[in-house]
Structure formats: C-alpha cells, structure tokens
Amino acid sequence: MDINQLHLSPNTRDLTRTTDPTLSLREGDRFSAAVLEVGDNGRDAMIAFGRFQAYARLPIPVVTGQEINLQVISAGQGLRLVMAPPDGGTKSTPAAGTLTVDSFEVLSEKSSISNGLRALTPGSTLQGRITGFAKDGQLLVDFGEFKAFAKVDIPVRQGQTLTLSVNPSDQGLSLSVAGPQTAPGMPVADATAPLPSPTPGTTVAAGLPAAPGATEMNALREAIGAMLRDVPQAARSDVVSVPVQSALENLQQILRPVSPGDGLSTLMGRVKSFVENSGIYFEKRLESIIRELQPERPSSPSSGPPPDHPAIRTLMVTDLKPNLLVLKQFLDSQAETSKGADRAMLETMKSVVDRALANIEQQHQTATEKPVSTDVFQSFSHLLFLTDPNKNARLKVYYARKGRDDDQKAPRVSLLLDMDRMGTVRSDLWMVGKDLNITFFVKDADIKTAIESTHQQIKAMLSDTFNTVAVSVVVSEKKIAQFDGEDLMPVTRSQVDVTI
Template identity: 25%
Template structure:
C-alpha cells in the first residue's frame, strides 16, 4: 500500500533541534514506531525509540500498536511510509482486548462533557428536572410506583439516574496529583472492584451471608452511601451493604442508564437544552462499556469451565497529566473447594517512562516472601535500576520476611505480556499496568 505518514514536528523539540535529531536517518532506513496517542484530527504521537514525533495520518491506528515504517525523506517535514516488507510480529502489539475494546481518549472526553452538562442542567432545574419524558420513578421516589408525566422542564430527574451519571463521571475522571499511598490504594481498589466485572460475584457472596444470618430483617435506609445505622441486626446490615454495592458498581449504573436513555430515545421527548446527538453519544458509550464488561465476564466463565487456574480482567485507568492511560490486568486465582488457593499473588507493571522507556516490573508474593523482577530494553536502563535496587529493598525492609530483586534485559518480555490472556494458567495471578 502506498500510504504515507508525514512528520510535522519532533515532539518537544524546535526545528533546529529536530534536524539534529534526524541527522542519523537516511532515505530507505526502516523504523519501528509505537503509537502513544491518537487525536481526533488525525494526529498521532509515535515513539521511534530514541525520539518521539507528532505525525499526521489517515491510517486507522490504535494506541499501543507497533508499525513498521520506511524513511522516504529526511528534510523537514520528514516523510515516512508504511513498510509492508517489514511487519512487526502480531504478538508485539497490544491485544484487541487491550485497545479496540476500550474507549479512545476523545470519546471519553466528549462523554465527560455531556455528563457534566446533564448534571448541571439537572441542578439548575431542581426541584423540576430536565426531561419531559414519561419515566417510571420507582418506589423510592414515588411510593405508588406510578409513572409521572409532565411538560418539558418539569419532571424530577430520577435519583437512580442522577447517581448513575455521577458514578460514570467518576469512572472517567483521572486520578489526581500525587497523594498519600493510602489514598491511591483506596482509589485503585475501588477502580478494580467496582468496574462491573465482579458485580454478580459480590452480590452472590452477600446473599450467602444474608441467608446464613439469623433474625428478621429491619427497615434499611435507601440513600446510596448512607452509613450503617446503629442497632441494625447483622442481616439488615448486610442488606444495606448490598444496596451500597448496587449504588457504586459500574455495571449496575450502566444498566440504569441503558434503560433510561433507551426509554428517552423511544419516546422522542428531549429537553430544549440537550442535543439528541449528545444523548445518542452517551447512549453508545454506555452500550460499549456494557459490552466490554459482559465480554470479559464471558471470558472468565469460559476459563473457569476449561479448568484454567486464573480469571483475567482488563482495565484502562486515566492518570492526570499523562498522555497514556494506566492499563490494569487483574488475575484472580481460582479457589479450591475448600475456598483456599496456594497460587499466591503477582503484580506485573508495564510502564512507559519518559527517559527510561518501557519498563516491566513483576512482583510475586507468596506468604511473606516478595520477589521483584525488572525487565528493561537496554544495558543503560538496567544499570540505572541496579543502582537503586538496594534502596528499594531497604524501603520495603520489615514488611516481608524475604525480598529478592533482579533486573533483566528483555524487550520480548515487555511487549508480550498480553499473551498471558491466551496462555491462561501459564502465569501466576497478578495485576498488569500499562501507563
């Protein structure tokens, strides 16, 4: 294919510095580039190893994809052409589940803007709501359970929908600036446990506890996030916890929004202040997120049926002031019939660092024994990590009985971490992050 990519600027460099950076290039040279960012206007940020470039292309690339390029012209603007003779190994690009199944940055940005506008309009119209559609409010808002109909701008915004929009906004909001480790740990735990993949599992665990608890249930407060009321028996406390799970979990909120926007689109009743195209975009976003959750749940069920040791769930998390999202891959060891597992825990972190490039860190914890393995792409980076190994060990001293740290040069190990999805039980359980 005669498809070309024209480089208009070297990222972070002026024209003179850019020319010096490209002095070593000659027409005919072949390069391997990795897509770091996609912009809505066709611009892409490419990592070419020793430098990064901002390019423009009509080719539909994906974040994380590795592409083979051939140098056509070295004078600015530099021109590269897609090299069909040198094709990177398929396993060295991100798996489909890690890229195409997730929303792109510009799609998330627009969804956030629409949610902010919805919540703002709702606040301006309280106690009257934004939408004039016929909507079943439900027992919590209408004791009779009847549907209320009103003219545009006079219908109460259902509390469930308001909470669902707020939770979806939290899902898209990036983690903020550096904070105490405890805050980051709480944010990460919520991000992993409340993303919808474990929704039915959490409810099933609670139902077992409710059935095993003694005493008649008592009245429980409906307000999402309400603290436990002193004096409630254990069963009522568990029921209240169940309501809180439903109020926080992403899958439950997606189901609420899917039904609400579906009914709204079917009735054709739009607010004068809200564009139908915006609501349609949000409806598509909800559908795509729901499809992602259901697809990964189906894969987990398939793995369990095939007797594989681990269930795997993927996450993409936005970090403030970072062009690339954090990619999280959580492996849950299958429990035995006794409810125990001897697989231990493992965390694999794949970082795209500004100066050191891609670095993978594997952390394996078995009882109180911790093993940390760094995988880097060249000797200079390895020397940097070796110099700091003792400091890492000293910082963790006292938390574990044994700490083992090693550094390896392995580009292949870095780019192939997605193969864990296809190899199933070949690796230990853990979390993979790609930042």
C-alpha cells in the same frame, strides 16, 4: 477450533471507477463508504468503498445503507483512521474526542481465497489471527493470504494468533491447533504504529484494545460533568432525571482520577477501589451480600434482603457496572432524538459506555468459562484513572483457577505505566509467603541501569512489610507488548474440518 465453512465475501458494490487492485492510504486521505451489514452491537459493520470491502469497528452506531466519511489523520509517529462528520470536519465536541475506527480489516477477494486454499498441503502449517469480528456465530480469521469466517470452539481473543497444522481427511483437508500458542490477545497493535498500506487480505491497525483507553474515559468523565449541569433538560422528564442524575454523580466519583504524587496509603486505597468497583465482580459481590444477609431458614422461598438494604444500596452506588447500565439506557433513548453537537457527544459517550460494558462482560464470561486446564490462570485487567489523562496506567491481576494446589495463594499482579522520562514500564509482582519478587520490564539498557541503581531504596521502602524483596530488571519490549494477552494458555489440539 472447528472451521466448517469458508465465507466468501464478493465485492458487490463499486462506488468509484478505480481499477487499482491495491489500496494505499496516506495522511489526509478522505473517502466515503457504504454500510452493507451491521453487527448486533451496531458498530461492527461491513463497508464498501471503491473495489474494496472491509469490516470496521466504528466509534458510533450505524445502520445498513448509511453513507459514512472516513479520513486518515496523523497520530504520534503513525496514522489513524477516523470517522469524519458529514460536513467534512475532523473534530467533534471537546468532550467527545476523536471518532477513532478501532479495527479495520480489508476483506479478501475471491482470487486470494482460491489461491490460498490451493496452497494448503498436508503437513504444512499456517497462522490464523483472530480479527475480533463475528457473523452468524463464526469469527473472521486472517490466514495471511486470505481471510475467512470460521467456527471457533476454543476460547480466543481479538489479536490472538493460532498455529494450525494441515492434515488430510475424508472430506478434503482438516486443520488442527498445534504447538504452543501465542497467548490470548497477542499480538496487540500499537495505537500509534504506522498505518500500513493495505492490500486485499491485509490489516490496517488503528488501535485494537477492546476496552476504552485512558483518553476516552477522561472524555467520558468530562462529558458527565457537563451533563450534570443540565441533566433535567437533557433527561426531559422528572421520572428519568432522578436515576440518571444519581448515576452520573456516582460515575463522577467512581471515575475520579488519582495522582501518582499522593501518599502511599491514598494510592493503595484508590487502587483497591478501582479494582473492587470495576464492574467485573459486581454479580459476585451482590451474591455474597445476599448470602450473608439471607436467614439460615428463610420463611419463604422469596425471602431475603430488600433491594434498598444499605449494603446493596452501597454496592449500587459505588460499582461501575450498574451505573453504566443506567447511563446506557438513557443514552440509547436520547442519541436518536438529539441533534447537532449534542447528538455527536451523546453518540460518542454511548460508544465508550458500550465498549466499557462489553469489556466487563467479556472478562466476566471468560472467568466463568470452563478452562481447558486448571493450569490456565484467569486474569482481570483494570484501567487506573490518573490525573494526567495522557498517561496510561493498567493493572492486571492473575488468579490461580480453582482446583489447583496453589489456588489459595496470593494472586500475581502486573502493572503497566507510561512515564515521561522512562517511557512504558511493566512491573510484575508476586508473593511467596512474606517474600516479594518484583521484575521490571523496560525498553532499553539505560532505563535498566537507572532502576538497578535504586535497588536498595526499593528494598528499604518495603522492608517493614516483607521478609525479603527480590528486584530484577529485564530489557524486553516483547514482554511489555504482551501485557494485554498473557493468560498462560496451555497447548491444546483440536481437529478442524475444512471442505475445499
């Protein structure tokens, strides 16, 4: 990780007359903000309000100079920051859902940065949290007492915390990544956690997962159903309506939820379909089809299976990624010209589609990056769509990287489920030959006792498939919270130059 520049963001606009140096947000608070800068994705924006500036990941695209309205609302046991429509309302169309601000980072004032830099001494350590915001090839890092943009040259993820050692150097001080690091993606903020009262240099946690959640994907599915009833008018031309309608119909099938009460064979088939058609493996599957159909001695360099070959056509119909790309192209062309409620719905759909595609691309890119060590497992996360949209089910598959002695072994699997009576439960499964090990991570001792009482039933259900089944239950909220960030990142050391 190289930090070669500390970017100071002075507060250049004063939209109110407040002289209060701290920011306190409470339920029902509303405030306007001016968009100062917009990232490449159109949603990561630097905004100014009062004496403060912040980076925010907004639910819909914005442009520089735009005025937006923000409001603090209740969300379960905590608070959440949302965008409010210009008329002051807080609700959009039913299909669109709440316009949640995913991330909100109040920027440091110059004095905070100066004091933080003066406090750095050789031999000391500090924590650096990756906020997920980027600018000009640098990442915004929260160092606790101040935030600064830094050039990071190791794989990191939003929410990851790095321990940095301060060392003397010829040009001032240098930082090195030291000691066992928090796994990429950790800590992950609870979307329903209380919203803290931020001061310059602190964070408002408003739900940080990069990928759309179950509720948002359900809203997208409902919006797709509504559009299918009126796609010729929405598409505005027969040329556009055919591929768009096909993509909508394909997505309706791909996103079709499964009921936990379905039979085991049905559940296994749907989970397999969720994983295979998640979009993460699209290019690899397409390459495999082409290689399989490619003649051993092609008559010409360009010879190969035609695009409308049944195998390729099936992949284009069943895989999430190509259909999202078609829908994205349509939404990009329609969101600007639509008005009123239709525009709000289309912009929110576009936000969900953009985030889903960005998550697919991020996971694909992470998998293709050269690992620091072959000891690092690569993992892929998948959202399982359930008939109850308020219930979250996520699957994470860990694969040993190529070059390891065990790279041909079966992958490890983690499953995260939200249940009515047991709350959130994590299950880790891995096989050694025909032996299966299952570890449940739960939040309290009562749930542990309840699961332990079913040990024998679990083993009996799986006895026909496995030689032995080992079941253990551990009370660990920390392990549940770490679900999003366990890629088993090894200890690394990189030199960082900071000019002070």
